[in-house]
Amino acid sequence: MLPFARITVVGLGLIGSSIARAVREYMPTARVTGHDADPDVRARVVALGFCHDVADSVGTAVTDADLVILCVPVGVIGEVAREFAADLPADAIVSDVGSSKAGVAAALAEALPGATVVPAHPVAGTENSGPEAGFASLFHDRWCIVTPSEQSTPIAVTRVSSFWEKLGAKVEIMEPKHHDLVLAITSHLPHLIAYTIVGTASDLEDVTRSEVIKYSAGGFRDFTRIAASDPTMWRDVFLANKDAVLEMLQRFSEDLTALQRAIRWGDGDALFELFTKTRAIRRSIIEQGQDDARPDFGRAH
Amino acid sequence: MLPFARITVVGLGLIGSSIARAVREYMPTARVTGHDADPDVRARVVALGFCHDVADSVGTAVTDADLVILCVPVGVIGEVAREFAADLPADAIVSDVGSSKAGVAAALAEALPGATVVPAHPVAGTENSGPEAGFASLFHDRWCIVTPSEQSTPIAVTRVSSFWEKLGAKVEIMEPKHHDLVLAITSHLPHLIAYTIVGTASDLEDVTRSEVIKYSAGGFRDFTRIAASDPTMWRDVFLANKDAVLEMLQRFSEDLTALQRAIRWGDGDALFELFTKTRAIRRSIIEQGQDDARPDFGRAH
Numbered sequence: 001m002l003p004f005a006r007i008t009v010v011g012l013g014l015i016g017s018s019i020a021r022a023v024r025e026y027m028p029t030a031r032v033t034g035h036d037a038d039p040d041v042r043a044r045v046v047a048l049g050f051c052h053d054v055a056d057s058v059g060t061a062v063t064d065a066d067l068v069i070l071c072v073p074v075g076v077i078g079e080v081a082r083e084f085a086a087d088l089p090a091d092a093i094v095s096d097v098g099s100s101k102a103g104v105a106a107a108l109a110e111a112l113p114g115a116t117v118v119p120a121h122p123v124a125g126t127e128n129s130g131p132e133a134g135f136a137s138l139f140h141d142r143w144c145i146v147t148p149s150e151q152s153t154p155i156a157v158t159r160v161s162s163f164w165e166k167l168g169a170k171v172e173i174m175e176p177k178h179h180d181l182v183l184a185i186t187s188h189l190p191h192l193i194a195y196t197i198v199g200t201a202s203d204l205e206d207v208t209r210s211e212v213i214k215y216s217a218g219g220f221r222d223f224t225r226i227a228a229s230d231p232t233m234w235r236d237v238f239l240a241n242k243d244a245v246l247e248m249l250q251r252f253s254e255d256l257t258a259l260q261r262a263i264r265w266g267d268g269d270a271l272f273e274l275f276t277k278t279r280a281i282r283r284s285i286i287e288q289g290q291d292d293a294r295p296d297f298g299r300a301h
Numbered sequence: 302m303l304p305f306a307r308i309t310v311v312g313l314g315l316i317g318s319s320i321a322r323a324v325r326e327y328m329p330t331a332r333v334t335g336h337d338a339d340p341d342v343r344a345r346v347v348a349l350g351f352c353h354d355v356a357d358s359v360g361t362a363v364t365d366a367d368l369v370i371l372c373v374p375v376g377v378i379g380e381v382a383r384e385f386a387a388d389l390p391a392d393a394i395v396s397d398v399g400s401s402k403a404g405v406a407a408a409l410a411e412a413l414p415g416a417t418v419v420p421a422h423p424v425a426g427t428e429n430s431g432p433e434a435g436f437a438s439l440f441h442d443r444w445c446i447v448t449p450s451e452q453s454t455p456i457a458v459t460r461v462s463s464f465w466e467k468l469g470a471k472v473e474i475m476e477p478k479h480h481d482l483v484l485a486i487t488s489h490l491p492h493l494i495a496y497t498i499v500g501t502a503s504d505l506e507d508v509t510r511s512e513v514i515k516y517s518a519g520g521f522r523d524f525t526r527i528a529a530s531d532p533t534m535w536r537d538v539f540l541a542n543k544d545a546v547l548e549m550l551q552r553f554s555e556d557l558t559a560l561q562r563a564i565r566w567g568d569g570d571a572l573f574e575l576f577t578k579t580r581a582i583r584r585s586i587i588e589q590g591q592d593d594a595r596p597d598f599g600r601a602h
Contacts, residue, residue: 075569099519123519126596127583137602142518172515182512185502187519193494194520196560198579200553201486211483213585214473217443218400218424218488219495221592222523228583231576238564238572249561252501253554259497260550263543268376268536275532278499282428282529284514291522295427297598301438 002027003162004093008065010058010080012036012045013230014125015097016071017134021050022167025136035061036131037072037080045131059087067093067163074098075236078107085112093156095120099183099233100241101176105149117151118160120144121179122169123187127228140168141289147176184244189252191234192245194226303328304463305394309366311359311381313337313346314531315426316398317372318435322351323468326437336362337432338373338381346432360388368394368464375399376537379408386413394457396421400484400534401542402477406450418452419461421445422480423470424488428529441469442590448477485545490553492535493546495527 007023009016012034020032034051035058036042046054055061062068062084072080077096088094094117098104101119108117124142126133144164148157161171174182201212201220212220238245262270286293308324310317313335321333335352336359337343347355356362363369363385373381378397389395395418399405402420409418425443427434445465449458462472475483502513502521513521539546563571586592593599 123516125519128596133596135602140602143515145516178507182508182516183519185505185508186513186516186521189501190498190520190524192560193498193557195576195579196557197491197494197553198582199575200490200549200556202578202582203556204486204552206479207483207486209582209585212487213582213589213591214444215424215446215483215487216586216591218426218484219491219527220487221586222527223491224579224583224586225592225598226520226523227576227579229576231573231580234576235569235572239567239569242564242567245564246561248501249557249564251505252498253557253561255501255504256494256497256550256554259493260547260554263539263546263550266540266543268540271536271539272532274500275496275528275530275535277503278496278525278528279532281499281503281510281514282525284510285517285522285525288514290514290517291526292600295429295434297526297600299593299598301436301441 002030003159003166004030004067006031006033006064006066008033008035008061008068009051009071010035010061010068011071012041012131013071014129014133015122016069017045017048017050017131018136018138019069019071019097019167021134021136022139024050026166026168033061033065041131048131058084062092063087063089065089065092067095070094070096073233073236074100074104074240077104078111081108081111088112088115092116093118093160095160097122099187099237101147101179103240105147105151105176109149109151112151115151116153116156117149118146118156119149119176120146120160120164121183122164127225129230137168139164142169144169144171145174145179146171147174147179149176180241180244184241184248188237188241188245189248191226191229192238192249193252194223195234197223198227303331304460304467305331305368307332307334307365307367309334309336309362309369310352310372311336311362311369312372313342313432314372315430315434316423317370318346318349318351318432319437319439320370320372320398320468322435322437323440325351327467327469334362334366342432349432359385363393364388364390366390366393368396371395371397374534374537375401375405375541378405379412382409382412389413389416393417394419394461396461398423400488400538402448402480404541406448406452406477410450410452413452416452417454417457418450419447419457420450420477421447421461421465422484423465425470428526430531438469440465443470445470445472446475446480447472448475448480450477481542481545485542485549489538489542489546490549492527492530493539493550494553495524496535498524499528
């Protein structure tokens, strides 16, 4: 049995378009309606053909849905929900894919009082954006974290979890606040640091931008991939998960200062000790299937 | 015509073993002698079979060479060179692959007065170490930076450059001090930051190590690859290129503090502006063939 029969995806970028494609592939009898605020994106999605229907207004898009998934930047989730609140069927479940969860739960509680809401976050993505960038297997063997709020019923949580499992994901239930702390270190801080170092590199006077690009294979290019992620989405994440990001950033800065001191004073043992410890985490990530085991992520050589 | 006929590789880890394999593949008539200080590595290299000969002492290894390439951590280059100084043929050229160049030139000048030396640095590698990790195509389309010192003759620079081109690399000539500044931002600082954040993540109390591993696909796992690099090699790089690394680290810390302030005060425009700017560098890196254009580096999905 399918957990949902009529699924509406609001926001047809990388994640939204991947969900739509995955539903078509893994739940072929379900009906997929799409909507995006940008008319140009809607036109491209019609041409790409992965939705049964593309609605011009978000109200029309949700009117017949049993699941509505919001795949928009977290900063506009409340606003978008208010826009379709009057058209939402009473038995529909509303979910989302946002990278910060406590704020999303609050925004949806305010915009959709009385509705059934199950916030969720599939930990998956690439550096590309837009409906052309999505693909059906994006969520395979990735974790989807479901963070029930006061608007979640047990049966709704089960149905949303089952939906993600159909798309190939593994589901974990978590407190929204704890989710935000975990993601601050595993995702938000890495993005912040990547954006920063790419910015630092492009502002140098003694090293030209062309040199930075030419010799990027020494490590820098890895950071540029992350720093190519969608700017609107990430601006919203940092503003929405401010406290947890600032807490992790403070710890990171302290640790960096300690390393800076070790370099300045030539304390090779301190460097060696850290550099040895960090190898173990990589091994565990590979063992648990959370990264490609091939050297250099399997890049072509 | 081959630039060299009898090549000795000292240090048979990822880079040394890749050079030996590449010589066998692209300069099949040249003879390759290998040496490693570790008897266990020597035994494995004999079994792997990519050297014509594996010598038990570094003096024996260089005695008949026309090119000696030192592929050892930069901290021991001087010491290793002193060990074979008495056995080095007068017409041999000595080169290396170290990631910092001013210090290497000084160490070799002291250890091998009167010898012909051409320091070089192929900007290529993976996170793996040891003779099993090497492969012949590692240097394809990567840059090799040659940094002539007072011990380099024009003809020796030409021969070493031609050697790297035979291995598939593109060669650039650069001042050692400028090389060290360029690599500080494109390679050394990225490694330092990756080591730091992986260390920060493993020291948290509120987020478990198992959660960090499970949800690493949100960005963190990219950093763990770099932070799995060889600890001895990297300890030596940071100590050898101290001034340039500290300079870049200072700039990075200032930029990170500015972003921290933008997050604290909710300055979304400042975040958006930086996040937009950093996309352009990624595009240039892809256009210039310095990274895999496939999403997520071509990781399997």
